[in-house]
Amino acid sequence: MTRRIFKIHKDYILIVSRSIKQKDQEIIKLFLDNYKTAIPFDILCPVYLDTKGNIFYHGGGFTFNECLPYPEGQGEQLINQYPDPRQVDFSPLWAFIIKKSALKKIGKLTTLEKNIYCHAEICVRALRNNLKIVVHPKIILTYKNAYTAFSDINRWRGLITHSRDIFLIKHKKFLQSHYKLPVVWHSHTGFSGGYCMHSRELVKSLILKKIALYYKFIGGTNDDEPLSEDFAVDDLRNDMGNMSLPQITLSSGLNCFSNSGKYKIGFTTTEVDGIPKNWVNVLNEMDEVWTTSLFSKRGFKKSGVKPPIFNMLEGINPNYFHPDIKPFETSAKNKFLFISNFAWGRRKGVDILFEAFSKEFSEKENVAMLLKVLPSYQGMNIKKAIQDLYHKKGSAPIMIWDAVLPPYLLGGFYTAGNCLVFPTRGEGFGLPPLEALACGVPVIVTGYSAPLEYLMKKGKPLPGVELINYRIEKFDGSDSVYYYGFNWVRPSVTSLRRAMRKIFTNYKKYKEGAMQTSKLIRKNWTWDKCADLVINRLIDIHEKL
Numbered sequence: 001m002t003r004r005i006f007k008i009h010k011d012y013i014l015i016v017s018r019s020i021k022q023k024d025q026e027i028i029k030l031f032l033d034n035y036k037t038a039i040p041f042d043i044l045c046p047v048y049l050d051t052k053g054n055i056f057y058h059g060g061g062f063t064f065n066e067c068l069p070y071p072e073g074q075g076e077q078l079i080n081q082y083p084d085p086r087q088v089d090f091s092p093l094w095a096f097i098i099k100k101s102a103l104k105k106i107g108k109l110t111t112l113e114k115n116i117y118c119h120a121e122i123c124v125r126a127l128r129n130n131l132k133i134v135v136h137p138k139i140i141l142t143y144k145n146a147y148t149a150f151s152d153i154n155r156w157r158g159l160i161t162h163s164r165d166i167f168l169i170k171h172k173k174f175l176q177s178h179y180k181l182p183v184v185w186h187s188h189t190g191f192s193g194g195y196c197m198h199s200r201e202l203v204k205s206l207i208l209k210k211i212a213l214y215y216k217f218i219g220g221t222n223d224d225e226p227l228s229e230d231f232a233v234d235d236l237r238n239d240m241g242n243m244s245l246p247q248i249t250l251s252s253g254l255n256c257f258s259n260s261g262k263y264k265i266g267f268t269t270t271e272v273d274g275i276p277k278n279w280v281n282v283l284n285e286m287d288e289v290w291t292t293s294l295f296s297k298r299g300f301k302k303s304g305v306k307p308p309i310f311n312m313l314e315g316i317n318p319n320y321f322h323p324d325i326k327p328f329e330t331s332a333k334n335k336f337l338f339i340s341n342f343a344w345g346r347r348k349g350v351d352i353l354f355e356a357f358s359k360e361f362s363e364k365e366n367v368a369m370l371l372k373v374l375p376s377y378q379g380m381n382i383k384k385a386i387q388d389l390y391h392k393k394g395s396a397p398i399m400i401w402d403a404v405l406p407p408y409l410l411g412g413f414y415t416a417g418n419c420l421v422f423p424t425r426g427e428g429f430g431l432p433p434l435e436a437l438a439c440g441v442p443v444i445v446t447g448y449s450a451p452l453e454y455l456m457k458k459g460k461p462l463p464g465v466e467l468i469n470y471r472i473e474k475f476d477g478s479d480s481v482y483y484y485g486f487n488w489v490r491p492s493v494t495s496l497r498r499a500m501r502k503i504f505t506n507y508k509k510y511k512e513g514a515m516q517t518s519k520l521i522r523k524n525w526t527w528d529k530c531a532d533l534v535i536n537r538l539i540d541i542h543e544k545l
Contacts, residue, residue: 008032008097015109017094021051021142031097034138038085041134042102043126045091049078050146057143059088059135062120063235064207067168067175069120070231076408078140079326082319085136089127092119095141105129117163124171179212181538184241184261186216187250189233190226192374192404193343194431198292198314199250200228205531207232211538214241218251218258246541248290248534253279253482256286263287263541267312269296269428271347271449272475272486274303279482283307290537292429293450299486310537314429315530316438318522321411323440323515328412330370332399336504338369339417339441341410341432342424344382344402346478349423349446349491354389354398356423356496361396367504369421370399372413414439419503419510423468423496425488427451434525437464440518442510444499446470446491454525462520463513466503469495 006014006028012035016027030046038044048057058073058081069090073081098106106125126133187199206213215236217225222237247261253275256266266286268279275283283289283305290312291297297309330337338357342348353371361367373382382402405413414420420436420443430451433443445451447467455465470489477484503510 008035011099011101012097013100013103014097015093015095019143019145020095021144027095027141030139030141031095034136035097037138038134038136039087040132041085041087041097042099042131043091043093043133044097044139045088045093045133045135046095046139046141047078047082047135047137048092048094048141048143048146051142051144053078053142056146057092058082058137059086059091059133061089061208061232062124062175063232064176064179064213065235065238067172068231068235069116069123070235073408076406077326079409079412080137080324081408081411082135082137083322083324085134087132087134089133090120090123091133091135092116092143093122094143102126102129102131105131115160115163117160117167120167121170124167124174128174178210180210181535181542182212182214182241182245183538184214184216184245184247185236185250186218186247186259186261188218188225189215189228189230190217195251197407197431200230200233201315201317201527202250202530202534203233203236204230205527206534207236209528209531209535211531211535214239214245216240218249218255246538246545254282257282259286263545265290265537265541267291269293270299270482271426271428271480272299272483272488273426274299274486275305276482276484277303280304288537293427293453295450295453296428310533312533312537313525313530314431314434315525315527316431316435316521318438318526320408321414321435321438322522323415323518325411325415325439327416328405328409330399330416332368332370332397334366336367336419336507337417338367338419338421338500339372339413339436340369340421341372341413341435342422344373344385346476347425347480347488349425351389352423352491352493352496353421354391356493356500357398357421358390358392358395359493360497360500361504363394363396365396368397368399370401370417372401372405374402374404410435411439414441417441418507419444419500421496421500422446422451423491424449424451425490433465434521437462437514437517438521438525440464440511440515442466442503442507442514444468444496444503446489448489454521462517464510464515464517465513466499466510468492468499 003017008014050056055073055076057071060071188196189200227234244262246263248265249256249259250267253268264286266283267290269292288308290310414436422445424446427450433445442464444466469492475483
């Protein structure tokens, strides 16, 4: 036999494949200890690890174009991502609990060792019968055959291609029938940087909500762009849609000029109090304009943008940004650690940060600062730029980490620190403070521009938040050609010193406040909520077309 069947409860049975590494009694105990804490389910699946201990499948779904059964989290270290039981469209069935009533609806279980499409077949049968497939993060098993195939690779390819073809004939129409509100997404998803990250996260949330997205790389053909390494996002590159569809261009303002849709939506932002004339000219060619904050919306209107402007916000993924995400290891063991995360540049207030920290904390205090940074433009020499910043002999250490961190580990960077410091001169949204607060980390942020829209309630900072005083000044010619003629601010060194000392001295109070605010952020400021705003606009737009 390739699988064993165990009675778990009068209403449930456990089915286990021999490809699971753990022994039967250990598997049974894991399911028995945890199945009662799951959300309502018809089929309950575990998290599968590969033989190296990394995630192989943390549930998954079916891609929009190819209907490929894809994994979530594949290749990631297990760091307590997806901390709660959740419903999915697909999971391999190497070990699972199933309701007896659900088994009757699904019918005969074909062999589960042949290839992944055998599992996909059963999951689609479940979906057709409105059955709920749930993954439980506390049930963790190892799949012995991860990343292996038949020794005869040609035979394996033939088998899986044949299985895929049969699967698509039977189920593609059903799977694609759930998608609605077709739209072309004209953007970038395969690089680092704010626009790409924004695009990836929002696209993924829209896919999960069954929006029919078609993708066009803004920098050339879809083949020109590196993969995003998210199966569901990269699958969209197989079909660019057509020009009769509404089209969303998410990028910097001038890139919106390439929007070719029947209904044109320009989606961009600004970090200062206005946008240049050539941006205005392009955005005035759009049918409507989307942006990321009320601050940016005011700057657009002030500069002369005429089409309707909608604030679509930004958010966090609470599956990766929460207080229990595993902290990233740093060399600052047992020290109070101030942290920051930014693209190196004057707008982010790096000069203010160095001066304030160096003046306020000495090497005799149990404190350090770690900055996770990336160049803000190609060819920037961060090490050379550091030499021009304020330094004081005998001050507490400042560590610079300019390596690229896999995006899924970013939450662990925040939980490794005690307080995020973000003395920005201006933001179109400003994700790092939101991400840090979602992780239960206190934040110090300039009291200006878009971050105030999520850091304040009834005119007061949220618990765990300290704001830096500032003065408004003209853009000084650094960082960006788009800022000339507009204002940003200069954060106060004295105010920042005072805020850092305040949190350092009263950390317990601020940590408790940040943990309280974390719940609010993870509930109300998510990419899922942003996707709902997009969907509401698409409903209105499709009614017009």
